[in-house]
Amino acid sequence: MEQFDIVVIGAGAAGMMCAIEAGKRGRSVLVVDHAKAPGEKIRISGGGRCNFTNIHTAPANFLSANPKFCVSALRRYTPKDFIALVDRYGIAHHEKTLGQLFCDGSAMQIITMLLSEMDAAGAKLRLDTAVDRVTREGEGYELALSSGANVRCSSLVIASGGKSIPKMGATGFGYDIARQFGVGVVETRPALVPLTFEVKTLERLAPLSGVALDAVVQHGKTRFREGMLFTHRGLSGPSILQISSYWREGDEIRIDMAPGVDALATLKAARTATPRRAASTVMATLLPQRVAQVVSDDEGAQGNIADCSDKVLGRLAAAVNAWTFKPVGSEGYRTAEVTLGGVDTNDLDSRTMQAKAVPGLYFIGEVVDVTGWLGGFNFQWAWASGWSAGQAV
Numbered sequence: 001m002e003q004f005d006i007v008v009i010g011a012g013a014a015g016m017m018c019a020i021e022a023g024k025r026g027r028s029v030l031v032v033d034h035a036k037a038p039g040e041k042i043r044i045s046g047g048g049r050c051n052f053t054n055i056h057t058a059p060a061n062f063l064s065a066n067p068k069f070c071v072s073a074l075r076r077y078t079p080k081d082f083i084a085l086v087d088r089y090g091i092a093h094h095e096k097t098l099g100q101l102f103c104d105g106s107a108m109q110i111i112t113m114l115l116s117e118m119d120a121a122g123a124k125l126r127l128d129t130a131v132d133r134v135t136r137e138g139e140g141y142e143l144a145l146s147s148g149a150n151v152r153c154s155s156l157v158i159a160s161g162g163k164s165i166p167k168m169g170a171t172g173f174g175y176d177i178a179r180q181f182g183v184g185v186v187e188t189r190p191a192l193v194p195l196t197f198e199v200k201t202l203e204r205l206a207p208l209s210g211v212a213l214d215a216v217v218q219h220g221k222t223r224f225r226e227g228m229l230f231t232h233r234g235l236s237g238p239s240i241l242q243i244s245s246y247w248r249e250g251d252e253i254r255i256d257m258a259p260g261v262d263a264l265a266t267l268k269a270a271r272t273a274t275p276r277r278a279a280s281t282v283m284a285t286l287l288p289q290r291v292a293q294v295v296s297d298d299e300g301a302q303g304n305i306a307d308c309s310d311k312v313l314g315r316l317a318a319a320v321n322a323w324t325f326k327p328v329g330s331e332g333y334r335t336a337e338v339t340l341g342g343v344d345t346n347d348l349d350s351r352t353m354q355a356k357a358v359p360g361l362y363f364i365g366e367v368v369d370v371t372g373w374l375g376g377f378n379f380q381w382a383w384a385s386g387w388s389a390g391q392a393v
């Protein structure tokens with residue numbers, strides 16, 4: 001039977017980083033993944049350019065039942081550390097917006113870099129290999145692999161990611177292993193995911209599919225100002241994906257489709273200055289044309305702006321600055337970028353990622369109940385948690 005110091009399950013962002021660090025410290029490392037290629041989510045991330053970190057990364061950019069858990073790892077392995085690695089490989093990158101760093105070229109450059117680092121660190125990679133069974137054997141672990149081989153290790157690192165995009169091989173494997181060893185799992189749900197409308201709203205807003213605009217999207221006290229997109233199912237775009245991590249079924253969200261503009265004042269001024277203009281034409285100074293038309297029709301503002309009462313203007317302005325509604329659901333794990341919830345951080349050591357009650361068992365990356373905002377934060381968590389475990393195993 002083969003014996004390794006460390007077996008990492010999952011050749012994603014977190015697993016590869018952990019393998020590199022553990023290998024550099026002279027440990028024998030095997031990374032096992034059931035996919036045919038490593039880092040598939042890195043490959044498709046950021047529209048193929050991988051938003052690999054965010055220079056403004058701070059604990060406040062993460063959701064977790066224990067918001068303090070991520071502090072140690074994020075402090076020890078920072079965006080600067082990852083940027084230094086990327087620079088060492090001469091991978092050109094740029095800040096797109098809000099501190100988000102993307103490759104100028106392809107996300108494949110990041111995967112190639114990680115594979116080279118793994119190679120240099122002596123870590124082995126076995127793809128197309130599922131783990132059928134994990135058992136505790138003495139001080140270590142024994143794994144039955146789908147190849148028929150059994151391997152033993154002193155430390156087992158679970159880096160199998162969350163449930164999002166099952167088509168790409170995402171499974172609930174990590175949560176099952178946690179439960180098997182008595183480690184808690186916080187309820188999971190799709191996050192960074194488009195939200196959907198109920199049928200009637202969908203029919204009404206069908207003409208808007210494809211329209212994008214700048215918006216402030218708010219849930220309770222949490223608000224994001226980024227792009228928003230009408231889709232044929234509901235709403236998407238960065239601001240909606242961000243708020244989806246906070247939204248729960250039955251909750252309202254509020255959208256300002258003309259941030260920083262007082263729609264009521266604009267409409268009233270237009271009624272005085274240009275009374276003969278169609279209300280929808282005036283609304284189109286605040287909103288994209290198609291949205292302006294639908295909102296004007298909805299609020300019964302079909303004629304000239306002069307014909308609109310204060311009450312109608314009030315309704316139009318509210319639709320622009322404070323459109324409030326209840327999404328019916330989300331598009332689910334099929335399109336979600338990440339999984340909220342996961343392995344309970346109360347059961348993990350925040351410095352090493354080791355399960356407190358199960359020596360030698362580690363959880364890193366998205367499988368853990370630490371979920372970042374959109375914008376490179378999730379990869380930074382994967383690097384930082386993988387790095388921290390890599391120092392400890």
Ligand SMILES: Cc1cc2nc3c(=O)[nH]c(=O)nc-3n(C[C@H](O)[C@H](O)[C@H](O)COP(=O)(O)OP(=O)(O)OC[C@H]3O[C@@H](n4cnc5c(N)ncnc54)[C@H](O)[C@@H]3O)c2cc1C
Nearest residue numbers: 010012013014034045046051160161173365366376378379
């Ligand atoms: C479309 C999309 C775009 C994204 N873009 C960005 C972005 O630009 N920036 C950002 O920060 N985040 C982005 N994310 C989120 C980011 O990809 C994840 O947070 C990150 O990949 C998590 O890393 P991980 O290593 O924990 O898990 P993963 O990268 O998901 O890796 C898990 C690995 O485990 C393997 N695995 C799963 N189950 C098993 C099993 N039973 N046996 C063996 N192997 C198994 C999988 O095949 C996979 O290779 C995006 C996500 C998606 C879906």
